[in-house]
Amino acid sequence: MKMSRGVEWALHCCLTLAMTGEDEALTAGELARFFDLPKAYLHKQIQALVRAGILSSTPGPGGGYVLARPLDAVSFMDVVAAIDGPDPAFRCDEIRQRGGSGAIGGPIDPGTRCLIDQAMGRADLAWRRELAATSLGSIQTDVGSARPGLAESTRRWFADQPH
Amino acid sequence: MKMSRGVEWALHCCLTLAMTGEDEALTAGELARFFDLPKAYLHKQIQALVRAGILSSTPGPGGGYVLARPLDAVSFMDVVAAIDGPDPAFRCDEIRQRGGSGAIGGPIDPGTRCLIDQAMGRADLAWRRELAATSLGSIQTDVGSARPGLAESTRRWFADQPH
DNA sequence: GTTTTAGTACTCGGATAGGCCGTGTCCGAGTGCATCTGG
DNA sequence: CCAGATGCACTCGGACACGGCCTATCCGAGTACTAAAAC
Numbered sequence: 001m002k003m004s005r006g007v008e009w010a011l012h013c014c015l016t017l018a019m020t021g022e023d024e025a026l027t028a029g030e031l032a033r034f035f036d037l038p039k040a041y042l043h044k045q046i047q048a049l050v051r052a053g054i055l056s057s058t059p060g061p062g063g064g065y066v067l068a069r070p071l072d073a074v075s076f077m078d079v080v081a082a083i084d085g086p087d088p089a090f091r092c093d094e095i096r097q098r099g100g101s102g103a104i105g106g107p108i109d110p111g112t113r114c115l116i117d118q119a120m121g122r123a124d125l126a127w128r129r130e131l132a133a134t135s136l137g138s139i140q141t142d143v144g145s146a147r148p149g150l151a152e153s154t155r156r157w158f159a160d161q162p163h
Numbered sequence: 164m165k166m167s168r169g170v171e172w173a174l175h176c177c178l179t180l181a182m183t184g185e186d187e188a189l190t191a192g193e194l195a196r197f198f199d200l201p202k203a204y205l206h207k208q209i210q211a212l213v214r215a216g217i218l219s220s221t222p223g224p225g226g227g228y229v230l231a232r233p234l235d236a237v238s239f240m241d242v243v244a245a246i247d248g249p250d251p252a253f254r255c256d257e258i259r260q261r262g263g264s265g266a267i268g269g270p271i272d273p274g275t276r277c278l279i280d281q282a283m284g285r286a287d288l289a290w291r292r293e294l295a296a297t298s299l300g301s302i303q304t305d306v307g308s309a310r311p312g313l314a315e316s317t318r319r320w321f322a323d324q325p326h
Numbered sequence: 327g328t329t330t331t332a333g334t335a336c337t338c339g340g341a342t343a344g345g346c347c348g349t350g351t352c353c354g355a356g357t358g359c360a361t362c363t364g365g
Numbered sequence: 366c367c368a369g370a371t372g373c374a375c376t377c378g379g380a381c382a383c384g385g386c387c388t389a390t391c392c393g394a395g396t397a398c399t400a401a402a403a404c
Contacts, residue, residue, distance in 0.1 A: 002347090003164045003252040004387070011279050012258055027337070036262030041389050047339065060396035061336045076282060089166040089252075095175045099199030104316040115305050116174050119239060119297050127290035134282045142278050153267040165386090167348065190376070204350050210378065223357035224375045 006045035006083045009037060011136070013046060014054065014079065018071045018140050019151040020158055025064030030161060045083060052082035072137030077128055079136070088124045092117035169208035169246045172200060174299070176209060177217065177242065181234045181303050182314040183321055188227030193324060208246060215245035235300030240291055242299070251287045255280035 013031050020026060028046055032039035046065055049055040056068040067074075092114050096102065143150060176194050183189060191209055195202035209228055212218040219231040230237075255277050259265065306313060 001164060001166045001247050001252050008256060008258060034263045035258045057338060059338045061398060063337045084164050089164050093171060095171055095198050100197045100320050104320050105310050105313040115302050123290050123293035126293040127286050130286035130289040139278050147268050150268040157263050157267050220377060222377045224359060226376045
């Protein structure tokens with residue numbers, strides 16, 4: 001079970017957009033150079049963030065992407081759902097109702113979910129709860145403490161880029 | 164992010180093996196018919212459970228698989244790790260140290276992990292903790308309460324199968 | 327000098343190919359049982 | 366009748382193709398700016 005690599009890219013891009021501020025938009029190409037990533041593919045991933053309402057896009061020269069809302073209002077869950085999809089990892093195919101297994105012990109009450117599915121659902125919920133409880137804003141704060149000059153250096157880097 | 168379908172199969176097989184008891188082993192073919200699953204592929208998945216020490220196998224006529232230990236001593240985490248692999252879903256590629264991002268703000272203390280990776284690690288841990296805390300034995304107990312005659316019916320079904 | 331207008335360069339956006347891992351299948355090695363043979 | 370040997374059928378175990386989804390890429394639609402030309 002592997003998560004899409006785009007999730008890491010998207011998270012870092014959001015943090016970077018927060019550091020540079022919403023006054024100037026960053027293009028997909030700039031972000032790709034900043035992280036040494038394939039431009040076209042990063043572009044695709046960022047589009048998913050736009051569709052999810054996390055980023056806002058501006059076309060044309062001078063355009064690019066900016067955060068649609070403060071990082072405090074963006075959770076890890078939001079980004080993971082946008083990139084990796086909202087569906088739970090475990091999917092119950094109702095094995096218990098197939099073949100010989102489905103023909104014994106009488107009919108199953110349609111209202112009762114498979115107990116295995118329920119257990120998996122609880123674990124999935126614990127995971128999602130943790131992701132939803134962690135906002136990108138808190139990460140931004142922690143990064144600010146651990147590396148004080150990083151935001152300023154990042155702004156500099158993008159300002160020094162040739163247009 | 165999708166979990167392997169084999170996980171569901173493996174969990175149901177373990178429960179079934181617990182119901183039939185360790186006196187008689189069930190073959191991959193019998194379990195495949197019981198759940199209407201592709202025999203060869205189920206066979207492959209079950210082998211992973213044997214490698215993980217969850218099941219014990221006996222070759223030759225009259226052979227098959229039995230539980231290697233009581234279901235109380237088998238957690239969801241054990242089965243998921245056996246089938247789906249033990250690695251965490253999120254993998255940090257340290258893109259913060261690549262491209263322009265790695266060239267600004269001074270060198271990074273090698274002892275500090277990426278904060279994004281840490282947050283993802285916490286969520287993954289919450290998920291694993293929940294899976295590790297749920298034993299298949301508890302599911303077996305709940306199934307026994309919800310469907311009292313199921314274990315007996317299951318034993319009957321396998322006993323009635325032609326050899 | 328001002329306004330209009332055409333051109334251009336740049337951006338995002340979605341539609342289009344390739345690669346890897348999960349899915350599915352196959353055949354070979356090993357084992358226990360039944361049968362047959364010899365004493 | 367009994368013991369041993371032999372063949373066989375059945376099981377697991379690992380090695381071998383196939384397909385779907387993630388990965389990666391490309392080209393088209395739209396926009397703001399620039400510059401030239403007309404008034």
